Amino acid sequence: MHILLLISKKTHKPFPIETTENIFEHFEQYIKLSDKLKAELKDKLHVVTFKKGELVLDADQISTKSYFIRKGILRTYFLKDGKEVSEYFCSTNEWINSPRSFMQRKKDIYYIDAIETTEAFSLHVNDLVYLFDHFPEMERYSRLSMGTIFGHLMERITSMRFASAKEKYAHFCETYHDIYHRIPLGMVASYIGITQETLSRIRAEK
């Protein structure tokens, strides 16, 4: 009876397998990973899971861990006039943290929560600093991968400025083509900076 229950639970939320393959592949898009660095990474990365709706980071905490998502969706948001404003969404093979908080080790306004049940690797900021200090190629990885994100931010700024609500939504769907349909309407609306009602009408007219 108990055993069966356990199995059924496992089926629902399987115990995560420690595969670092995906994350190694991710790094290798930018740098070559030596065996020594691989071993260090394996040592420093830890598997974590978050249930749907779970708060991953509270705004009154310092963000000390970065999460590399294997499955699921996490999101950063902040509060404006008591309402949640989504800042961005992250899914498979992406890193998420509260950037300024993580980099400068101070509090910031951002919360992180789980839009779906999510499996991820966590990396502590202290371990990352250790890696930066001992493996210059990690600095290079950081520089190059930030360049990619940089481009995304610039495009987003452009799309925010001269686009109609409909165009903003279209741009959102492009940016998040893999997951846009898994994000609740209200969160999408605040992400692109329009009201829920307007977004609902845009979706209806198609």
Next chain:
Amino acid sequence: MHILLLISKKTHKPFPIETTENIFEHFEQYIKLSDKLKAELKDKLHVVTFKKGELVLDADQISTKSYFIRKGILRTYFLKDGKEVSEYFCSTNEWINSPRSFMQRKKDIYYIDAIETTEAFSLHVNDLVYLFDHFPEMERYSRLSMGTIFGHLMERITSMRFASAKEKYAHFCETYHDIYHRIPLGMVASYIGITQETLSRIRAEK
């Protein structure tokens, strides 16, 4: 006669003094500069000047140089429906290039021009790559300084989404508090994503 002419030209556009002090100070906010690295930088940095209104980079060129501004203002913009849209402005002690073009060595949509007569150091992308390859601390500098810019971009995105035209202008003035009054109204309007007329009315009502 020729000599006099030459002198008078010089007076108008003085021959720049090769002081690398400011730029060294800038680097030293993030990393320690060894004498060897200083020497390499001195060798690779070149003084350039641009006259007011001069085109620094055309969109049909690849951006192969980054400019560290000593004096003046440069700006990146792109064309939308035949009109210039200002992307950002850079002034004293800031780097400017066409980011994606520079990093990926391909064409992009951005132009760069001089809002004021500007003196700057130029650094060729090939020389920068050389520095990255031989001085890991340059990778670190890049990572850390990008973090700063990252924060600015995030704030800009936030201000674009939920702010009124008036608030957007206020945010622009904050961001560019040193130089906001030196940038023509039309350029400011396209930067914050409102029309010239609206900005003119906002300025008038105070």
Next chain:
DNA sequence: CAAAACATTTGACATAAATCAAATAATCAT
């Protein structure tokens, strides 16, 4: 220094999207 070119202001009007309010629809917890 005057004419031309360009930048900013002002006015009248149009419109996309916000706001307020209430009805459905979907999801969650017991």
Next chain:
DNA sequence: ATGATTATTTGATTTATGTCAAATGTTTTG
């Protein structure tokens, strides 16, 4: 499953900002 939350849709109205047009002001150039 069923009632209770929570999310989405729909409708009526308001408002900030855009658009178009023209006047005024400023800078540039021969």
